[in-house]
Amino acid sequence: MLSVTRTFLLSAFALAALVACQPKEEAKEASSTPAASAAPAASGESAPKAQARGTDMRKEDIGGDFTLTDGDGKPFSLSDLKGKVVILSFGYTHCPDVCPTELLTYSDTLKQLGDQAKDVKVVFVSIDPERDTPEVIGKYAKQFNPDFIGLTATGDQSLPVIKQQYRVVSAKVNPKEDSENYLVDHSSGAYLIDKNGEVAIFSPYGSEPETIAADVKTLL
Numbered sequence: 001m002l003s004v005t006r007t008f009l010l011s012a013f014a015l016a017a018l019v020a021c022q023p024k025e026e027a028k029e030a031s032s033t034p035a036a037s038a039a040p041a042a043s044g045e046s047a048p049k050a051q052a053r054g055t056d057m058r059k060e061d062i063g064g065d066f067t068l069t070d071g072d073g074k075p076f077s078l079s080d081l082k083g084k085v086v087i088l089s090f091g092y093t094h095c096p097d098v099c100p101t102e103l104l105t106y107s108d109t110l111k112q113l114g115d116q117a118k119d120v121k122v123v124f125v126s127i128d129p130e131r132d133t134p135e136v137i138g139k140y141a142k143q144f145n146p147d148f149i150g151l152t153a154t155g156d157q158s159l160p161v162i163k164q165q166y167r168v169v170s171a172k173v174n175p176k177e178d179s180e181n182y183l184v185d186h187s188s189g190a191y192l193i194d195k196n197g198e199v200a201i202f203s204p205y206g207s208e209p210e211t212i213a214a215d216v217k218t219l220l
Contacts, residue, residue, distance in 0.1 A: 053211060054202050055201065056200070057191070057199045058200055062191075062199050063197075063199035065078050065079045065197060066161075066162045066165065067157065068154075068159075068162070069151065069153070069157065070134060070138060070151055071134055071141070071149075073134045073135070073154075076151055078193075078197060081121050081193075085120045085219045085220055086123055086191075086193040087190050087191075087203075087216070088123045088125070089106070089122075089125070089188075089191075090124075090163075090170075090187060092127055092186070093128070094183070094184075096183070103144040103145075105207070106144070106148075106190065106212070109212045110145065110147075112210055116216075116217065116220055122147070123148075123149045123151060124149070124150050126150070127186050129152045129154070132150075133152065137150035137152045168186070173185055188204075188205035189205045190212075195220075201218075
């Protein structure tokens with residue numbers, strides 16, 4: 001019964017977070033659904049900034065290692081970062097507001113950590129590999145901080161499997177067959193992964209840099 005409850009809550013949380021890149025009015029409407037009210041802070045623009053610490057995820061069956069392609073076109077595994085705390089988020093380079101806001105927040109988080117930032121890595125995974133080539137995602141991530149790592153799926157690398165591992169949902173918004181100008185609604189927020197590569201804390205969209213930094217320090 002406990003397992004079923006956890007699965008339901010994670011599913012509700014993922015669906016609530018799917019308003020990330022909708023127009024403002026649509027996001028407000030979506031955030032008023034029962035799923036949104038039952039989950040941690042939704043990612044729409046109307047969501048208030050979280051002041052509380054992140055959600056402890058250590059008892060949940062979530063996460064795991066994966067391999068994608070970095071900005072240099074080389075395979076990069078999450079396990080390559082064992083020994084460091086990882087701030088892991090998912091998004092895409094054409095995201096109009098949520099992704100840039102989050103990445104700026106994570107950059108400010110590293111500033112809050114001072115010298116301890118050397119033991120923390122920020123990884124940004126694209127959920128739009130059709131447009132986000134390794135070069136594109138790599139340059140995009142480093143615009144926010146030269147140490148940020150941008151990853152995308154190439155070849156037989158399976159993004160759907162990784163999304164399932166991390167309960168990430170995404171969907172194109174009214175894509176046109178002859179156009180690459182589309183938005184992608186997607187889960188927002190970040191997972192804080194401990195030095196052993198295990199998901200420890202979920203930090204919702206809207207969290208302050210000081211709040212995220214405080215959670216990161218518990219993992220250092």
